[in-house]
Amino acid sequence: MSVATAHDDHHDSHDHGPPKGWQRWVYSTNHKDIGTMYLFFALFMLFFGGAMAMYIRAELFMPGVQLANPDFYNNMVTDHALVMVFGMVMPAAAGMANWMIPLMIGAPDMALPRLNNLSFWLLPAAALMLILSILAPYLFPGSGGPVNTGWTLLPPLSIQNGIGMDFTIFAIHMLGISSILASINIVTTILNMRAPGMTMMKMPLFVWAWFFTALLLIAVMPVLAGAVTMLLFDRHFGTSFFDAAGGGDPILFQHLFWFFGHPEVYVLLLPSIGVLGLVIPTFARKPLFGYKALVYGMGVLAVLGMVVWAHHQYTIGMSLFATNYFMIGTILISIPVGLMLMNFIFTMWRGSMTFETPMLFGIAIILMFSFAGVTGVMLAVVPADMQYHDTMFVVAHFHYALIPGAVFGLYAGVFYWLPKWTGHMYDERLGKIFFWWTTISFNITFFPQHFSGLAGMPRRIVDYSIQYTEFNMISSIGGFLFGLSHLLFLYIIIQTIRGGKKAPDKPWEGSQIGTPGLEWTLPSPPPFHSFTQAPVVK
Amino acid sequence: MMKQPDDDKLRKANLRVAIILGAIALLAMAYSFVFLPKVLSGGLVP
Amino acid sequence: MVSKNKTGLPAALLLLPLGLLTSIARADYGYNLPEPAATLTQEIFDLHMLTTVVGTVIMVIVTAMIVYALYAYRHDKGAVPDQNFHTSWFGRWAWVLVPVIVLGIDLSIASSASSTLSSVEDRSKADVTVKVIGSQWKWTYEYMDDDIKVVSNLKKLEPTDPLYLRDVDDPLVLPTGQRVRFLLTSTDVLHNWGVAEIVPKKINIPGYINETWAHITKEGTYRGQCYENCGAGHAFMPAVVRAVSPAEYQQWKTERKAQQAQAAAEASSDKAWAKEELMAKGQEIYTKNCMACHQAQGQGIPGVFPALAGSKIANGAAADHINIVVKGKTGTAMAAWGPQLNDLDIAAVVTFERNSWGNTAGDVVQPKDIKAAR
Numbered sequence: 003m004s005v006a007t008a009h010d011d012h013h014d015s016h017d018h019g020p021p022k023g024w025q026r027w028v029y030s031t032n033h034k035d036i037g038t039m040y041l042f043f044a045l046f047m048l049f050f051g052g053a054m055a056m057y058i059r060a061e062l063f064m065p066g067v068q069l070a071n072p073d074f075y076n077n078m079v080t081d082h083a084l085v086m087v088f089g090m091v092m093p094a095a096a097g098m099a100n101w102m103i104p105l106m107i108g109a110p111d112m113a114l115p116r117l118n119n120l121s122f123w124l125l126p127a128a129a130l131m132l133i134l135s136i137l138a139p140y141l142f143p144g145s146g147g148p149v150n151t152g153w154t155l156l157p158p159l160s161i162q163n164g165i166g167m168d169f170t171i172f173a174i175h176m177l178g179i180s181s182i183l184a185s186i187n188i189v190t191t192i193l194n195m196r197a198p199g200m201t202m203m204k205m206p207l208f209v210w211a212w213f214f215t216a217l218l219l220i221a222v223m224p225v226l227a228g229a230v231t232m233l234l235f236d237r238h239f240g241t242s243f244f245d246a247a248g249g250g251d252p253i254l255f256q257h258l259f260w261f262f263g264h265p266e267v268y269v270l271l272l273p274s275i276g277v278l279g280l281v282i283p284t285f286a287r288k289p290l291f292g293y294k295a296l297v298y299g300m301g302v303l304a305v306l307g308m309v310v311w312a313h314h315q316y317t318i319g320m321s322l323f324a325t326n327y328f329m330i331g332t333i334l335i336s337i338p339v340g341l342m343l344m345n346f347i348f349t350m351w352r353g354s355m356t357f358e359t360p361m362l363f364g365i366a367i368i369l370m371f372s373f374a375g376v377t378g379v380m381l382a383v384v385p386a387d388m389q390y391h392d393t394m395f396v397v398a399h400f401h402y403a404l405i406p407g408a409v410f411g412l413y414a415g416v417f418y419w420l421p422k423w424t425g426h427m428y429d430e431r432l433g434k435i436f437f438w439w440t441t442i443s444f445n446i447t448f449f450p451q452h453f454s455g456l457a458g459m460p461r462r463i464v465d466y467s468i469q470y471t472e473f474n475m476i477s478s479i480g481g482f483l484f485g486l487s488h489l490l491f492l493y494i495i496i497q498t499i500r501g502g503k504k505a506p507d508k509p510w511e512g513s514q515i516g517t518p519g520l521e522w523t524l525p526s527p528p529p530f531h532s533f534t535q536a537p538v539v540k
Numbered sequence: 541m542m543k544q545p546d547d548d549k550l551r552k553a554n555l556r557v558a559i560i561l562g563a564i565a566l567l568a569m570a571y572s573f574v575f576l577p578k579v580l581s582g583g584l585v586p
Numbered sequence: 587m588v589s590k591n592k593t594g595l596p597a598a599l600l601l602l603p604l605g606l607l608t609s610i611a612r613a614d615y616g617y618n619l620p621e622p623a624a625t626l627t628q629e630i631f632d633l634h635m636l637t638t639v640v641g642t643v644i645m646v647i648v649t650a651m652i653v654y655a656l657y658a659y660r661h662d663k664g665a666v667p668d669q670n671f672h673t674s675w676f677g678r679w680a681w682v683l684v685p686v687i688v689l690g691i692d693l694s695i696a697s698s699a700s701s702t703l704s705s706v707e708d709r710s711k712a713d714v715t716v717k718v719i720g721s722q723w724k725w726t727y728e729y730m731d732d733d734i735k736v737v738s739n740l741k742k743l744e745p746t747d748p749l750y751l752r753d754v755d756d757p758l759v760l761p762t763g764q765r766v767r768f769l770l771t772s773t774d775v776l777h778n779w780g781v782a783e784i785v786p787k788k789i790n791i792p793g794y795i796n797e798t799w800a801h802i803t804k805e806g807t808y809r810g811q812c813y814e815n816c817g818a819g820h821a822f823m824p825a826v827v828r829a830v831s832p833a834e835y836q837q838w839k840t841e842r843k844a845q846q847a848q849a850a851a852e853a854s855s856d857k858a859w860a861k862e863e864l865m866a867k868g869q870e871i872y873t874k875n876c877m878a879c880h881q882a883q884g885q886g887i888p889g890v891f892p893a894l895a896g897s898k899i900a901n902g903a904a905a906d907h908i909n910i911v912v913k914g915k916t917g918t919a920m921a922a923w924g925p926q927l928n929d930l931d932i933a934a935v936v937t938f939e940r941n942s943w944g945n946t947a948g949d950v951v952q953p954k955d956i957k958a959a960r
Contacts, residue, residue, distance in 0.1 A: 066745035072818040113554040147890035159775040190557040195542050224565045228572030246793020288667040295681035317789045319796040322707045333692045340688040352668035356661045372648045376641035383699040386634045388786030392813040457616030460813045463821035467751040
């Protein structure tokens with residue numbers, strides 16, 4: 003595929019560089035700057051949420067309550083999840099979308115640049131709200147206990163919580179508005195802003211992945227906003243949506259939450275699948291196997307994902323028919339997911355592979371995400387799930403799904419695009435050390451949790467009986483190593499931003515195979531205003 | 541697909557798509573208040 | 587740019603033997619679902635082993651494919667990429683072949699799961715019906731046919747004890763060889779009564795009743811706990827079941843009924859109790875029911891659970907104190923104890939609270955005061 007820049011008489015109105023000082027960032031409508039801010043915000047939240055995880059692992063190192071009271075522990079469990087899901091993975095993926103989608107499809111910027119600015123600047127405000135919700139019991143003594151429900155915020159426990167719960171609800175409102183606006187922007191950009199000749203079926207897989215992600219977000223995020231609003235009304239305005247005493251139903255909240263919550267899992271996964279769809283063909287030097295199948299597979303996954311929510315709550319006592327329906331629907335999800343993973347394996351098949359850091363992450367994702375899929379099918383089987391429900395087995399399963407599936411995908415993306423973003427090559431040796439360090443320590447952390455979960459250890463407990471000690475000790479040691487490895491990640495990023503070998507326009511030799519984006523036609527780093535004249539894709 | 545990056549027609553088309561998507565989001569919000577509670581009070585499941 | 591030979595070796599598989607080794611080091615160390623002790627859990631256990639085996643086989647195949655690809659198709663070994671692989675007959679039909687194979691596996695798992703699910707939801711007539719009530723943070727069991735009530739509180743042990751967090755003062759006693767129906771509900775927040783050896787879990791929902799059942803096949807003591815986050819004491823509410831032979835169960839029932847009748851008679855007599863008697867009994871009741879929140883010295887947990895030592899209520903008018911204990915405080919974790927404790931118990935615990943930890947109310951509350959306040 004080749005690209006010709008449209009010959010047009012040059013007018014200078016867009017030639018100025020970025021404004022100077024703080025105004026460049028606060029008033030920014032530039033997709034690259036906003037993307038950069040998203041990515042740094044996510045990086046900050048990664049360490050914030052990671053610190054909470056370190057506390058959790060330290061508390062669980064041995065039986066007995068050592069570090070803080072049980073409510074503080076449950077508060078940390080809650081906010082670790084909220085920060086990692088809403089503060090880290092989603093902004094990081096949105097940052098990549100902001101940076102890469104306009105570059106890939108040859109657009110000068112996002113379709114609605116000022117909306118873009120708003121969607122980012124809602125995030126720090128929401129983060130502040132979340133931090134306030136943690137501090138509330140200490141800032142406002144007598145305002146009730148901390149948020150101790152877990153990220154599902156299930157009533158009636160969430161009705162008992164103190165003012166921190168209200169801050170959490172407002173934080174979720176703001177995070178929700180932010181991602182709905184960002185999604186509207188992304189869908190509009192993809193539909194309207196493609197360069198002449200860039201048909202939908204020529205788009206890089208990452209753009210397709212974000213297209214489905216954004217549609218999912220638009221459909222389900224408002225449901226969560228509705229659910230937490232009902233919670234707020236129950237807490238303060240005397241309604242009884244979730245209170246049986248007033249004719250409500252505590253289970254209604256679970257249905258609403260998971261109607262959002264399950265598609266949310268795919269919101270976290272799909273952008274990383276998109277990254278994988280670029281990384282694997284690049285380093286296997288071979289076009290993506292089954293591009294169309296992957297696109298349609300993601301579509302099927304998005305639709306199926308919206309109709310199987312109740313598999314998170316098999317134990318609530320649904321009718322036999324409903325339970326059977328949700329079980330079979332859930333098991334069927336293995337079809338699109340299996341197809342995607344097989345397509346990635348067949349992309350490597352008969353290729354010519356080299357193993358740069360993004361590719362190492364890509365291979366690890368395929369392997370470990372398959373494993374998460376297998377435990378996922380085990381969990382989908384209702385009678386067995388009644389045994390696994392709310393044990394550490396579930397914790398192990400979803401960390402295997404979300405750390406390789408979402409977070410490692412983002413790491414692969416970071417290493418893949420760092421040369422393009424910064425104009426410098428990262429240190430390949432350090433990148434590989436980081437890969438092995440995280441992958442091995444991740445497995446040490448979460449693999450033993452399958453066993454402690456099967457043996458019966460519940461999740462969200464501050465203290466456990468001594469039969470689970472060994473597995474938890476292994477897990478904690480792995481967890482500390484996993485946490486530590488991210489300091490190396492931070493170092494690599496800073497080092498690459500500050501300098502290093504000059505990156506060529508096309509740093510990866512295989513990046514032009516299959517359905518490449520237009521980002522490689524630009525210099526590294528791309529100019530502040532790119533594609534001011536529409537490129538033409540032949 | 542885009543003809544020219546700086547174009548009034550494009551701007552209007554963008555706004556149109558954004559408004560449609562926003563309306564879908566509002567409908568989804570209404571859904572949580574109206575539709576699901578009905579399903580759960582025994583409407584859908586035999 | 588190219589790493590060593592072991593590139594894709596799955597760290598997950600390396601860790602498997604590690605996990606197994608630790609389990610051998612300790613005999614009682616479980617790493618699988620606990621050995622089932624009831625017909626239904628046996629069926630579920632078999633289903634679990636089926637999916638585990640299928641899953642393991644799939645993982646072996648996937649891993650083998652990846653390892654072979656990493657070995658055979660390496661740039662540094664001069665592999666030439668086949669640019670037309672995706673347009674070969676396999677490339678054109680893989681999107682059909684892969685889903686058909688996966689669908690086959692899916693349907694075989696789903697069909698056997700579906701039949702087990704029907705046994706879980708089987709509603710045949712039960713011989714014994716037990717209502718399991720979760721509350722923050724203890725279990726109350728009511729035998730529906732016999733008017734017996736068992737309240738299970740955590741037995742406080744050191745974190746080195748093998749039964750740390752796994753033992754209660756008064757376990758649920760059930761007969762083997764009979765069908766037991768459990769009706770699950772809660773008084774405050776969601777709980778989940780889980781004893782993996784004998785029942786599949788259903789959650790306890792305040793205001794609603796869930797149902798599960800067991801046909802226990804082996805005598806023994808089975809230990810589980812709460813599996814749905816219920817707040818600060820979530821980790822501290824074990825569920826213990828003692829399964830005994832039907833004969834022994836009958837005997838236990840008779841003894842229990844006699845005991846309960848005696849306690850009830852004592853509580854409803856019009857006797858005026860001495861302060862020392864009430865204080866001693868009150869301490870016992872306090873330890874069992876109130877200490878989880880209000881703590882051993884009545885100091886509470888600041889910002890979460892109010893202190894009783896020096897509190898306005900414990901030092902103020904007795905009527906207000908009795909009222910909050912009997913009726914609870916809505917919107918907080920403070921439960922209404924009226925339906926859970928008898929007049930004597932409440933009188934004793936209120937007296938105890940008003941005369942301990944430096945509280946100076948000094949008065950003695952009698953069971954008749956409680957009767958009047960109900």
